[in-house]
Amino acid sequence: MSDKSSETSAPKPEDGTPGEVGTPAAPTVNWDDSQMRTTYANVVNAASTREEVTLFFGTNQTWNPAKAKEFDVRLEERVVLNPHAAKRLFVLMGAVLAQYEKRFGEIKLEGLQAAAAAAKANGAKN
Structure with a gap:
């Protein structure tokens, strides 16, 4: 007899862990937050075209909204996303x-x- 085992095992997914045959393992996502910055927003608006959705984030600068006839909003961030x-x-x-x-x-x-x-x-x- 040879030293090789006669047992057969199911193929392993791409990451080498046991699993279903032919099922690739989910990729690992590495989040790089080294360039991330944090901003605060209490106002948000959105617009869209066929190709993109744009989100606008800002802060309300009005001190007394209950009595205000106008609101001053400082738009600080624009995020453009595909649909x-x-x-x-x-x-x-x-x-x-x-x-x-x-x-x-x-x-x-x-x-x-x-x-x-x-x-x-x-x-x-x-």
Whole structure:
């Protein structure tokens, strides 16, 4: 008899760990945060074209919003995404906010229903 084992084993995925035959291992993502900076935003807006979705982040500079007739917003960051990345962000933010509301309670936004109705009406016109 030879020294080789007569047992056969299933092929291993690309990372060398046991798994299903032909199933490549999920790639490892290495996050490099060495150039990351942190900013604060309490105002966000968005615009889109067929090719991209643009998010605008800024801070409200108005001291007394209840009495203000105008709001001064300092736009500080613009993030441009392709539609696929924007959709992934939409799904991710939905999950994050659902977890937040489960732990801390529902987030109520003033005027959200009116804004949603206006957006729906504008969408119907286009």
